Amino acid sequence: MAKLSAYEREREANIARNRALLEQLELKQAVDGLGFQKQPSQKAKAKPVQSTKKVKKEADAPRRQSARLRGAAGIDPNETPLKKRKREAEEQERLAKEAEERIEAQERERLTKKPRHDDLNLIALTDEDTAEVASLSKELQNITQTPQPRRSANAEAFVFEEDAKGHAQVEELRKKLQGLNVVARAKVTENRIYSAAYHPEPTKDLIFFGDKHGQLGIWDARAPPDEVDDEGESDVETKENGKYWRLQVHWPATSMSSISSVKLDPIDSHTVYTSAYDCTIRALSFTSGVSREIFTNDETLICSMDLVPSGHEMWISDAAGGVTHLDLRQDKSKGIWYQLSDQKIGCVSVNPSRPDFLLTASNSRELRIWDTRKLRSIATDLSLNESIAEFDSEVVTKYRDSKEGAGCLRGEWRHDKSVSRSIVSTSYDDAIRIWDIHSPAFESSKAFPSARPFCRISHNCQTGKWLTILRAQWNPNPDVYPHFTIANMNHSLDIISCKGERIARLSDPSKITAVQAVTCSHPSIIERAATGNASGRCVLWAPKDV
Incomplete structure (x- = not known):
């Protein structure tokens, strides 16, 4: 398997952090908008209209790694299931915290640049x-x-x-x-x-x-x-x-x-x-x-x-x-x-x-x-x-x-x-x-x-x-x-x-x-x-x- 570049590793890490944060906050719509796998939902009596505004989708979730790559990353390929679950939970918590801090910093920076009182x-x-x-x-x-x-x-x-x-x-x-x-x-x-x-x-x-x-x-x-969008939306009940x-x-x-x-x-x-x-x-x-x-x-x-x-x-x-x-x-x-x-x-x-x-x-x-x-x-x-x-x-x-x-x-x-x-x-x-x-x-x-x-x-x-x-x-x-x-x-x-x-x-x-x-x-x-x-x-x- 070809070795991932620094850019690809950073990109996959960003996707994992964002996903962890959104799932922790139970923002299901935002998770769907990022292209993650959807959970089956119960059928509602009345279908709400679906927004026609396009949502930009991110790439797929990070791919699975081989045992060799996981070992190179400091992960014991022979670890027990219990230790693996504990390690993954700690990693998810760390990623979520980092993502939350980064998003807050980005939001503060964006708001400081917004011309709130301008024309x-x-x-x-x-x-x-x-x-x-x-x-x-x-x-x-x-x-x-x-x-x-x-x-x-x-x-x-x-x-x-x-x-x-x-x-x-x-x-x-x-x-x-x-x-x-x-x-x-x-x-x-x-x-x-x-x-x-x-x-x-x-x-x-x-x-x-x-x-x-x-x-x-x-x-x-x-x-x-x-005109009909690329997805060919034709359901009259949910069309805007x-x-x-x-x-x-x-x-x-x-x-x-x-x-x-x-x-x-x-x-x-x-x-x-x-x-x-x-x-x-x-x-x-x-x-x-x-x-x-x-x-x-x-x-x-x-x-x-x-x-x-x-x-x-x-x-x-x-x-x-x-x-x-x-x-x-x-x-x-x-x-x-x-x-x-x-x-x-x-x-x-x-x-x-x-x-x-x-x-x-x-x-x-x-x-x-x-x-x-x-x-x-x-x-x-x-x-x-x-x-x-x-x-x-x-x-x-x-x-x-x-x-x-x-x-x-x-x-x-x-x-x-x-x-x-x-x-x-x-x-x-x-x-x-x-x-x-x-x-x-x-x-x-x-x-x-x-x-x-x-x-x-x-x-x-x-x-x-x-x-x-x-x-x-x-x-x-x-x-x-x-x-x-x-x-x-x-x-x-x-x-x-x-x-x-x-x-x-x-x-x-x-x-x-x-x-x-x-x-x-x-x-x-x-x-x-x-x-x-x-x-x-x-x-x-x-x-x-x-």
Whole structure:
């Protein structure tokens, strides 16, 4: 047998170390990706879609050595089976430790070189080849041909004095929505889906998904399929639908960079904003194909964000119980911070029809509505320096209790456990609550009347550690009767009206066996919804004839 060169010996040693580490960590998918022998698995009831992204495979595992070579390497060819097992176990442990240390060192070196706060183009955001980057660039450019501004709803459009008219609207929606089916599936991101946004373009189903490791998946769910790959994939049950691209917009690619919210520019929908646990907010422009940082706070975790309909202002909530008001026409250092709670504010939401009203939901179990005109006047009314960029809870509370601050806090309601979404709210006390605040209450400067929610729906919200918390999402279409979507722990999607009536429960056990924790709806087409689960797999719900 020919003697192995130094390069070949090092190469085989590297393969052995990587394999030992991956098997020790029970990363079966990674072991499969390296080309090692697969273990037989049980047949699942519903086959998950298989990613079309190619995985580079390493060469085969090291070949067996002869007794002569093993003796030259210091191995006794006559050793007993017991000693051999002990020696092999010690060797595997040593190789695994060395591989782990090497991988950690390589990861630290890579992260130190990553331009985390820089402007990044599509090539820097993706590991795809030139053709894939060109395909994504063309897709984004096509979107910019026609502006799709977010339309504001008329607050009184679906206010009926007679209940019969409301029931008729619900029945009309039920006819359109209860027949939705799974028409497309794909593994859009590599990790758990945390957030989603549906683009308003009416000729496409273009959905943006943010995942646990800072990756933004862009899915054109009904795009024509590419040519059949080299392996000749023909299984309809596991084949992916549409096209998707993965952009690493936030770094490092770990759970420290989970994308907590995704929002589209309300003016023309040509920019997508993402907030992440890396304490930054970035904006990806479809026109230039460049992602730039518009806000950063390295000291406090960013939880959520929302934009006013004009598109020039943004409100940002954080883990310190504060919200930041940011004017996007100014430098990112000009943001003003208000501490509105003594605990984490997990959600901030701007009233789309009355943008001067802001809603916050926090771990203090309180849901609050604020008049932002009053918040922005704190410095003036209290004769403080107008250049101050931070107002802590003491200043905010003092202002609320003053004559000038009357009406700053317009409403406040406590939940049994922490609140995660409003003004339909979900809570860990396994309930969905809905409030109905009449228009005259907004016109007055007085605080809203203290009132309980008019509707309480039992709903299992115990997602635990491995699932994204369930958030109710209002349908953004202003032309239909108000309703929202929310995931169900029974692997289905619930659609509920603003009066608490269940319009539809969508499920397909033959294709879905996981909780569709994150949901969103098309802003202009009624019969569209999208969901994502903890493995990064996403589903498009639409009529069968689509």
